[in-house]
Amino acid sequence: MSRPPTPPADPPASRAQWRFHALSAPTEWIEDYRPGKYHPVHFRDNLKSSRYRIIRKLGYGSFSTVWLAKDHMRNQYVTVKILIADPDASKHELAILQVLSRSSAQGKSHVMNMLDFFEHKGPNGVHRCLVFELMGPSVASASEDLLDDVVDASSEQQRFPIWMVKRILHHTLLGIEFLHANGIAHGDLQQGNLLFPVKDLSTVGEEELSRNDEISEPVRRLDGRTDLWAPKYLALDQPLSQYIDASPGFNIKISDLGGAFFLSDPSNKLVTPVALRSPELIFEKKINKDQDIWSFGCLIFELFTSRHLFLVTDMGREEEVNDDHFLQFNDVLGPLPGTLLAKYPRAHIYYNEKGEKVKNYIGELPEGFDPSTIEPSPSLEQAFDKEKPVDIDDEEGYIIKGILRCILDYDPAKRPSASELLKHPWFSAIASEEETNVRNE
Numbered sequence: 001m002s003r004p005p006t007p008p009a010d011p012p013a014s015r016a017q018w019r020f021h022a023l024s025a026p027t028e029w030i031e032d033y034r035p036g037k038y039h040p041v042h043f044r045d046n047l048k049s050s051r052y053r054i055i056r057k058l059g060y061g062s063f064s065t066v067w068l069a070k071d072h073m074r075n076q077y078v079t080v081k082i083l084i085a086d087p088d089a090s091k092h093e094l095a096i097l098q099v100l101s102r103s104s105a106q107g108k109s110h111v112m113n114m115l116d117f118f119e120h121k122g123p124n125g126v127h128r129c130l131v132f133e134l135m136g137p138s139v140a141s142a143s144e145d146l147l148d149d150v151v152d153a154s155s156e157q158q159r160f161p162i163w164m165v166k167r168i169l170h171h172t173l174l175g176i177e178f179l180h181a182n183g184i185a186h187g188d189l190q191q192g193n194l195l196f197p198v199k200d201l202s203t204v205g206e207e208e209l210s211r212n213d214e215i216s217e218p219v220r221r222l223d224g225r226t227d228l229w230a231p232k233y234l235a236l237d238q239p240l241s242q243y244i245d246a247s248p249g250f251n252i253k254i255s256d257l258g259g260a261f262f263l264s265d266p267s268n269k270l271v272t273p274v275a276l277r278s279p280e281l282i283f284e285k286k287i288n289k290d291q292d293i294w295s296f297g298c299l300i301f302e303l304f305t306s307r308h309l310f311l312v313t314d315m316g317r318e319e320e321v322n323d324d325h326f327l328q329f330n331d332v333l334g335p336l337p338g339t340l341l342a343k344y345p346r347a348h349i350y351y352n353e354k355g356e357k358v359k360n361y362i363g364e365l366p367e368g369f370d371p372s373t374i375e376p377s378p379s380l381e382q383a384f385d386k387e388k389p390v391d392i393d394d395e396e397g398y399i400i401k402g403i404l405r406c407i408l409d410y411d412p413a414k415r416p417s418a419s420e421l422l423k424h425p426w427f428s429a430i431a432s433e434e435e436t437n438v439r440n441e
C-alpha cells in the first residue's frame, strides 16, 4: 500500500487566489486541484512506469479527469480516467467494473469494459486510474453540435435520423439488460453517458491527436508561490468529434459507472439528472433498477423529439424543484395515485382533499397575474405528436407512445424489465434490421 500523502502546507482554497485566463469553454475548477481531489495532469505525463503517455484531454466529471493516452505496451490508444484521490468516491466504480469485466452475459459490448487499472500517487493523494477502450463523443455532445452532416435534414431541429435513434436506444437497452443481469443498476443514465465509437486510429499519429494549444494561460497564484497541487495550465475538453464513427454499423456503449450500485446495496448518492428522475426517487428517495428503466423511457422521448419530457432543472430550492416535477407528472402522465400523493408531504399545497387541483404553479405569482392563464404541460401523447419527426408515421407513433406509457408507470413494479422490452416487437424489428445491415456490410 502506498503511504497517504503529506498534506500540503498551504493549498489555495478559493478561485480568487488564482490568476489565469479562462478558456473559451468550461473546464474543471482550478480550486478542485487540492488534496483529495483531482490529480494535476500535463500533456506527455507518463503513468504506470511509463506504460501510458497522456496525449489529449477528453473530458472531466465531478469525480475524474479523462485523458486520451498511448498504451506503449499494447501500442494502442486508450482512455485513462484519473479519479479524485478519495478512496470512498471510487471504490464502488472499480468493484462494479471488475464484476462486469468477468461477466459474459449478453449485452457486454454495450457497456464500457475496463482494460486495466492502477494507482497513481501525486501531490493530492493516491488516485485510482481506470483504463478503457477509447471512445468518441457522447450522444449528448454529438447531437448538440457535431453531427451536422448526419442530423435529420427533414426537420428544422438538429436531431439524429430515425435509424440512428433506434440503434442508440436498442444498444442502450442491451447495455441496461447486461448491467441488470449482473445485479447492477447504472443510476445515471443520460445522453452524456452514452458514447459513440471512434474510427480506427492505428494510423493516426500522436502529433495529430495532441492539439496542445487548447490550454489556458499559465495558472499562477496571486501570492506568487509555486503550487504543487494544481497543474501548470488547464486543458480544454476535446472529445474526438472529428473521428466519430457514425457509420451504419456503429456500436453505442454506456459509460460512467461512477453512480452505479449493486442491487443488493442500493446507492444513497443522488446522481440521476433531475429531468430523468422517477417519482419514487423524488418522493421516497428510493432507488433501484427500475430507475434505469424510467430514465430509459425519458431517453426514448428525448431522442425522438430533441427535448426533455419533464422540463425541470436543478436550479432553485430542492422542494420547489420537486414541486415542479410533481405538477408536471400530473399534467404529462395523469394524476398521481393516492398512495404516492400520500407520500408527498407538500401535495396539499396543490391538491385538495378530494384530489382536485387547487394550484398549478409553484411559488408566488407577480401581482395582477391571472393564474388561470397558465397552461398545463401537454400530456405525453400530445407532446410526442407535436414534436416527433415527420417520418414517424401514425402507426409507429402509436406503438412508441404505448411503449412510453408502459415504461413510465408510476408503480415501479409494473414497469417492464429490459429483457421484456427487448422482446417487444418494435425492438425485435430494430434488432433484425441491425442484423440485416451487418450481413450486407
Ligand SMILES: Nc1ncnc2c1ncn2[C@@H]1O[C@H](COP(=O)(O)OP(=O)(O)OP(=O)(O)O)[C@@H](O)[C@H]1O
Binding pocket: 058, 059, 060, 061, 062, 063, 064, 065, 066, 079, 081, 112, 132, 133, 134, 135, 136, 137, 138, 192, 195, 239, 255, 256, 257, 258, 259
Ligand atoms: N472511454 C472513453 N472514451 C472517451 N471519452 C470518455 C470515455 N469515458 C469517459 N469519457 C469522457 O469523459 C468525460 C467524463 O467521464 P465520466 O462521466 O465517466 O466522469 P465522472 O467523473 O464519473 O463524471 P460525472 O460527474 O458525470 O459522474 C465524459 O464527458 C465522457 O464523454
